[in-house]
Amino acid sequence: MSTSPTFAEKLRSGAVAVxxxxxxxxxxxxxxxxxxxxDYIWIDMEHGPLDIETVQAHIMAAELAGTTALVRVPQxxxxxxxxxxxxxxxxxxxxxxxTAAEARQLVAACRYPPQGIRGYGPRRPARYGRAxxxxxxxxxxxxxxxxxxxxxxxAVDQLAEIVQTAGLDAIMxxxxxxxxxxxxxxxxxxxxxxxTIERIIAITxxxxxxxxxxxxxxxxxxxxxxxxxxxxxxxxxxxxxxxRAADSACAAFRAGx
Ligand code: 3PY
Ligand code: MG
Numbered sequence: 001m002s003t004s005p006t007f008a009e010k011l012r013s014g015a016v017a018v019x020x021x022x023x024x025x026x027x028x029x030x031x032x033x034x035x036x037x038x039d040y041i042w043i044d045m046e047h048g049p050l051d052i053e054t055v056q057a058h059i060m061a062a063e064l065a066g067t068t069a070l071v072r073v074p075q076x077x078x079x080x081x082x083x084x085x086x087x088x089x090x091x092x093x094x095x096x097x098x099t100a101a102e103a104r105q106l107v108a109a110c111r112y113p114p115q116g117i118r119g120y121g122p123r124r125p126a127r128y129g130r131a132x133x134x135x136x137x138x139x140x141x142x143x144x145x146x147x148x149x150x151x152x153x154x155a156v157d158q159l160a161e162i163v164q165t166a167g168l169d170a171i172m173x174x175x176x177x178x179x180x181x182x183x184x185x186x187x188x189x190x191x192x193x194x195x196t197i198e199r200i201i202a203i204t205x206x207x208x209x210x211x212x213x214x215x216x217x218x219x220x221x222x223x224x225x226x227x228x229x230x231x232x233x234x235x236x237x238x239x240x241x242x243x244r245a246a247d248s249a250c251a252a253f254r255a256g257x
Contacts, residue, residue: 007040007068007232008090008145011170011210016226019070021214021237023048027061029238034065042070042234045080046095056087056124063088070145076102078109078117085110088124091145093172096152100161103148107167110146112137115167145169147212151177156196156203163209171204172212172234173197188216201229216240 010017019040022030030041043050043058050058055071062069068090073080076094084092094106108116118140125140126132146167150159151174163171175188175197184190197213204211212232215222217240222233 007070008143008169010039011145011232014210014231017232018222018235019068019232020235020241022058023050024238025050025054027054027057030058030061030069031065033238033241034062034067038067038235039232040068040070040091042072042093043089044072044237045084046072046074052083052087055084055089059088059124070147072149076106076109076148078105081106081109082119082121085118085125085140085144086121086123090143091147091169093147093149095149095174096155096177097148097150097162098152098155099158100165103162103165103168106148107146107165110144111141111167115141147172149174150200151175152181153178153196154181156200159200159203160207163204163207168209170210170212170232171200172214172232173200173230174214176214189221197225198228205229217244 005015007017017039019038019042020033021042021044023044034041041062043055045055059069070091070093071084071089072093072095073084076097081092092110097103097106109118110116112118112120122132126136147170148162148168149172150156175193176186178196179185179187179190179193182192184192201211210231212234213225213230214234217236222235
């Protein structure tokens with residue numbers, strides 16, 4: 001039986017992947033969005049109200065729907081990363097990674113010893129102790145995705161070193177914070193931001209590091225960046241999808257009266 005490739009398989013094979021962000025609390029939003037066919041759901045703890053219990057419910061919904069659950073932690077800190085992984089996250093997105101040392105810290109927090117410093121208490125991922133042996137640890141170390149967000153011009157200056165971090169699986173560009181670091185917040189289409197994104201793509205390609213980009217919702221923009229070498233896209237956020245659909249349905253209805 002042939003199954004479609006997972007997000008991790010796509011990252012590794014060079015195939016293009018697309019996902020979207022979740023910020024609402026109700027896990028049915030993850031179930032609903034997974035049904036659209038996204039390769040992954042990015043559960044966001046950085047900007048929004050989600051606590052770890054809600055995140056766990058989203059992860060369960062993503063697993064049931066057969067999609068990959070990434071969790072963006074509020075900060076690149078082992079304490080946050082450990083809790084997200086113990087709740088069952090398949091991968092961690094760490095905001096504002098600025099140096100190779102910070103990238104190493106991210107990777108170490110995602111790996112059990114001896115490769116890293118992840119504390120042992122995996123709960124859900126080890127089926128409450130039913131599966132928690134050496135094989136589980138080895139499998140977790142090779143499968144958990146460690147993803148660094150590059151979203152400050154100072155990080156771009158360090159990027160050639162950052163992308164050589166052993167165990168780092170991918171880069172995700174945060175164009176909005178990047179625009180802030182360039183003095184043009186929140187103009188993600190500003191020529192300086194676009195030129196910096198192109199610079200990031202060039203460096204990541206030199207080192208065969210998969211590079212992703214957050215795009216608020218404009219599919220044309222997303223596709224044109226894919227043509228330039230972006231391999232994975234974070235397309236929109238739950239509230240933006242809802243707001244756009246609601247705005248256009250209401251306006252269409254009124255226009256038709
Ligand atoms: C940014 O644009 O700064 C982001 O972090 C997108 O997720
Ligand atoms: Mg950001």
